[in-house]
Amino acid sequence: MTSIDFFERRLDDKNRLTIPAEVRSEFDNGEVVLTRGFGPYLHMYTLQVWNEQVEPELKGAILDEKIADLNVIFRRGKVVTTMDSKQGRITLDQSLIDFATITRDVVAVRAGNYWRLMSPAVADAV
DSSP, rough: OOSEEEEEEEEEEETTTEEEEHHHHGGTTTTEEEESSSSEEEEEEEHIIIIHHHHHHTOTTTOOOHHHHHHHHHTTTTTEOOOOOOTTTEEEEEEEHHHHTTSSEEEEEETTEEEEEEHHHHHHOO
16 A cells, blocks of 8 residues: 555535545544644644653653643644544644644645644745
């Protein structure tokens, strides 16, 4: 099966994003973690990647300001959602859509073990 590293989609009227069939197998249990990114975009993780790679990085010394700032970025607006197994759709929370300045069109780019979701304007500026 061919792996893809980029796709573009349009949100439907219920703020659902359809994940391409080639990517859906990455989310084998159907659970997807959505968070704010470092800029005006979102991160999309499999639950496994979140639990095994992100969550350990968010733990650290209680007075470590860098760790505290990372927790604020990634936990504010964090949503765990389940992919619709029939059509491969996930619902984006309105607060995350607003943060990422997404109107209808979404550009998704693989960034290592997660996906960056952004508006076309943000994608063109990178």
